[in-house]
Amino acid sequence: MDLNFNEDDLKFRDEVVAFVKAELPDGVADKMKHGKHLGKDDIMAWQQALGRKGWLVNSWPKKQGGPGWTATQKYIFDNVTAEMNAPGIVPFGTKMVGPVIYTFGNDEQKQRFLPGIRESKVWWCQGYSEPGSGSDLASLKTRAVREGDHYIVNGSKTWTTLAQYADWIFCLVRTDSKGKPQEGISFLLIDMKSPGVTVQPIIMADGGHEVNSVFFTDVKVPAENLIGKEGEGWTYAKFLLANERSGIAAVPHSKKGVQALKRIAMSEQQDGKPLLQDPSFRDKVADLEVQLQALEFTELRILSAEAGGGAPGPEVSFLKIRGSEIQQRITELVTEAVGYYANPYLPGLLWQGSNEEPVGPAYAHTAAPRYFNTRKTSIYGGSNEIQKNIIAKMVLGL
């Protein structure tokens, strides 16, 4: 057993640091550092740089254009980039539809779609949830009816993250309504520019626009956009979910969050002393840091089990549970730390990147909106209740 990096790992870390220094625009790093809203261009600039370096799809196998990193290298990359305020990689192409395409797609589909994902030239979004199908995803109703060499798609999807930027959407659609709900679901790729596709913003509690409703009215989709076999979509969706969970603990992201919390608690004053020196508040931050370390080492144990040939399996569901709880706790404590200055709501600063003066300390106005927004992390991607059901069933066999 050994926690230290070997020489190659240390070399690799230097390479990552050098790359981020060279390729990450200062403006983007600065927005990340201050919790400001990122635009599409900010994200694309960084992801395309990663694409040129061959590091964007870093969880893909070598033969699909992945860098073939070890678990340790992946750990180093995720931590260094987060530490240096690089944006996280948008998962819809790289972690979700990409692996589905190279695993279940045909050669024509691979040649057509994978390069755009590897190079971040094409923005993908995910068409899973529907108004009536949240936790019970299999009950989805969006229909795709085969007509000749096309499908005609009707229905709607919801909670579609950043659909407003998307070129393509991968959808679970119902091609057959007989049998169990899981049967008769197919996995379809749809060009967002197709006639009949409309995107409607959903405004979140913090006033921001990151998710959408997507409506499909008689949308004509070429049959060659079907992945794998008709009616096998549920299998591909489960495969995708398993993939998605890697990194879902968001440990590097939360490490930055705890750093920021401590900075804020050092600058907030109480009776002339830093808030972080108040024993009650210090207890809470210390406890949070311990929670985060427990999550980090749980993730490391799972990774090393994987590397050692052991399958990770559904225990990773608790990486999702604890990861989301910790992200929520960080924002809750930042909100507690800023006290009265959690109240001012400054949408200009938050969303339009205006240059108006903040009210109170510069870090304060994002505290409450982030706290409100982060409540979503225990809901999306399978609510924490669903995750616990999964562990109870798959791990504990109850």
Place this chain on the structure above:
Amino acid sequence: MDLNFNEDDLKFRDEVVAFVKAELPDGVADKMKHGKHLGKDDIMAWQQALGRKGWLVNSWPKKQGGPGWTATQKYIFDNVTAEMNAPGIVPFGTKMVGPVIYTFGNDEQKQRFLPGIRESKVWWCQGYSEPGSGSDLASLKTRAVREGDHYIVNGSKTWTTLAQYADWIFCLVRTDSKGKPQEGISFLLIDMKSPGVTVQPIIMADGGHEVNSVFFTDVKVPAENLIGKEGEGWTYAKFLLANERSGIAAVPHSKKGVQALKRIAMSEQQDGKPLLQDPSFRDKVADLEVQLQALEFTELRILSAEAGGGAPGPEVSFLKIRGSEIQQRITELVTEAVGYYANPYLPGLLWQGSNEEPVGPAYAHTAAPRYFNTRKTSIYGGSNEIQKNIIAKMVLGL
């Protein structure tokens, strides 16, 4: 709205204080104060004094020999007696079987059994749970077969509190195994001296003996000991449970517990200062005191709703839930407060009332045993999970 006592209430309070001063043996008060084990005589001496005064069955209606107190008087009595270290009244006769007898029993049964309860001459215990029937009480299997003017009872009961002291036991028995499990249950009074009744101690985690298994082998029970109608026992049992819940919050008892906790935390030293001045520990005690106050005023609201004609109803289930959680938290914090001196186990001092010197501070050796023992409060009388099911069903209609 007014929190203050009127003049009559103040007079009554003085009367209670004077009574306790006169009638509560010092030895008993002292054992209570130091959390020592009470013997049967200790309890009987106090309860018979209350009986002589007419205050023992203080929740009974006047016509059954109750004192006809107002809710405020009951509140005063409970708080003053607890404050002055009087033992709590054993509920099996006074709160459980007594009300069942005067509500559903015949005149002969009332004349026969109620005086012994009012005067605490007879010790009752409760025969409900069985090894296979815990939360699912209705699945009980102890059989009572009618033969002429007797029932022949076979089976076993468990968790029977203080059965080792009991003269009589009231039992739920199965007189009919057809139909729904709730049907065919009858409510039977059994003399513990009957041939075929055997009591076997159950030793608890703290090493103490307070509960038992009771076995019935061909026990002959006169038919006149049946309460109400055969097969109606479940109705009487539910009536009894509703009664039992009054006072289940144990607020006066917990007030004493919090007082003791604060005394201990003032005498425990950390870096030469009282532990209670450590902000982290002080936070925990303060939070506990707030929880207890919330429970007390919730109980008061329910009592005054009752007095105002509003029915208390199943919301009182959360008096049980919060009451038990608070009792458990008190013992947990006392154990935390005494630190290393939670470790010594001194059964002589704990159970045999020996005069050996305690190890460390005199209050320390009872801390952990009480913490272990108090875990039962969220299990017995319907586990807290069952209580939440009740609220979900009866109050929220889910």
Place this chain on the structure above:
Amino acid sequence: MDLSLNDDQKMLKDSVDRFVREQYPFETRRKIAATNEGWSKANWAKFAELGWLGIPFGEDEGGLGWGMVELSVVMESFGQGLVLEPYLATVVLGGGIIARAGSAAQKQAILLGLVEGKVQLATAYFEQQARYNLADVKTSAKREGAGFVISGQKGVVFNGPSADHFIVAARTSGGQRDAKGITLFLVDAKAKGITRRDYPTQDALRASEIAFDNVAVGAVAVIGKLDDGLSVLEEAIDRATVAICAEAVGCMDALNAATHEYLKTRTQFGVPIGKFQVLQHRMVDMFTAAQEARSMVLMATLKIDDADATVRRKAASACKVQIGKSGRIVGQGAVQLHGGMGVTDELSVSHYFKRLTMIDSVFGNQQHHLTRYGLLMAA
């Protein structure tokens, strides 16, 4: 001991409940929030007409001579509807300070108009470095001739944009965090040397950052005794704390009702989600938390007038601790049980959640009051 409302109080509760139910549906509230003032003058006139603005004031001040029980009744109903009108800032806090410590002249000048709905107040006590320590006051009031000149910065002054007068806590002697040496001043909002930055809050109220640059006031501007403003301010804020806690109870009941309804109507896996035991028990916890909050508001409402300041302080702090705790359980639970819908702007759920969150941050948060209670308890 009697914990039930009397007939007048029941009538008051009915009328405020009816107003909220009939005049304050969520979409109306959304429209009011979007206006420039952020509250409705028409509603305020109605409050005056119904006598609600006069509840805590004596007859000779044009009020009804009622007290904390009635204020809690009003605030709880307002919480049910997320009412935006500045009742807390003007009637409870600002009006409360004038009523308790103001001179006859000040009462005449302010309260009569206030009760008629013509006067708005805001209390400028918070400063950035002070966190929740009311004694931490840098803003200074220096004698000049017969009067004073006030200079300093005040933050997050609720109802600042609409206020006709500010009540300003300023230091007339002593060091930055001394209890002694703080004086309260009644200052015309249009006085020379005052500059405001107005903004909306997370929960759609309005507040201001206010800079006082050598603002000259006369000796008559002093509220109560010179150098003795802290005790007046602290008591008024303890009362306002109970009032905002009562509002929070209304918010919690509304959230629980909405969540309860959602559990019964939202179906997944072919059944209402309220059939899932884990969600049932979470709802029970939310229900219990709201019950406890209600109990503590009752406790504090009945103890806030206690002659012993320690009883009053402990009551207000214990109540605020409970509201912080219960508000989190109910607010976070309601969002979680509503799933994705709970985090949207569309549903009222997120707005109640935001209000409960901000309530925790005002007048001292859960931790501040837990510490304050603990120090009084261990003393």
Place this chain on the structure above:
Amino acid sequence: MDLSLNDDQKMLKDSVDRFVREQYPFETRRKIAATNEGWSKANWAKFAELGWLGIPFGEDEGGLGWGMVELSVVMESFGQGLVLEPYLATVVLGGGIIARAGSAAQKQAILLGLVEGKVQLATAYFEQQARYNLADVKTSAKREGAGFVISGQKGVVFNGPSADHFIVAARTSGGQRDAKGITLFLVDAKAKGITRRDYPTQDALRASEIAFDNVAVGAVAVIGKLDDGLSVLEEAIDRATVAICAEAVGCMDALNAATHEYLKTRTQFGVPIGKFQVLQHRMVDMFTAAQEARSMVLMATLKIDDADATVRRKAASACKVQIGKSGRIVGQGAVQLHGGMGVTDELSVSHYFKRLTMIDSVFGNQQHHLTRYGLLMAA
């Protein structure tokens, strides 16, 4: 980075697991607990024979020259079986102090015999007024001629009744809570002036209150440097903390296994109680808590030898915080899910719960280590 056991470590784990499985069923453990010593000499001889007593000691001390990883492996398996033999007191803590700071003569005198199973140790550091502050030492060692005389009271000295030697922390200079001026002494348990009161603990171990009344020792009794005992003691206790945390992980796994089994076999309302979603989710929380505890023991095991004392201290404290938290979740949960049976002496469940509870109280409880971690974090 490599987090897997090597082959030697796997073999060690297999052999300790086998011992616990085959030689330490619960009823055997109950019998051992009821003996006068409270542990089995036969088992101890077996530990010696299998080399387990020599794990942390160098070859020239008759040991295997292994480290914290191997100690954690042994302690975790011992936790699975609630092993009573004083491995922690003698090998990890007492032996650890001698191995790190002892003179060549002391190592000769103690460790060779210890590894052979002939020597038992107990470390007398705790005093009633000290709570968890290792620097709070009243017991004094005054120079007398070439040696010292030790006087004072030590409390809750684990393995005190069986120890051949005590390691005693005594003040040779400085004030009661000064870090400087504490010296460790190696004292013969039969030395004149020592009186013991022995007792069992809640979790069936044995401990003593020990009074030192002018106990005379030679200069050779000093362990390490005069006045510099605290750093040695603190580091040894940090290592012992990780070891006891590893034991706790074994306890938690055993409790979770028992509870898991009970959920599948106990039926109520016609189904295994494990079908109830609320109990499922509580079991998931217990399972998660045990996973986190295992992760933190791994973390601390790998950081405990770090050259930077701050890294070591934070690792030990973070680990103990997690074990306190997880132990409570798993212990209380196991009792609750077992219902009435969980609070009886008959089932092993209550005994694991008692051990986990006492583990929290030893070497500093969750709060002590949270504060210690926080101070290092905020420094």
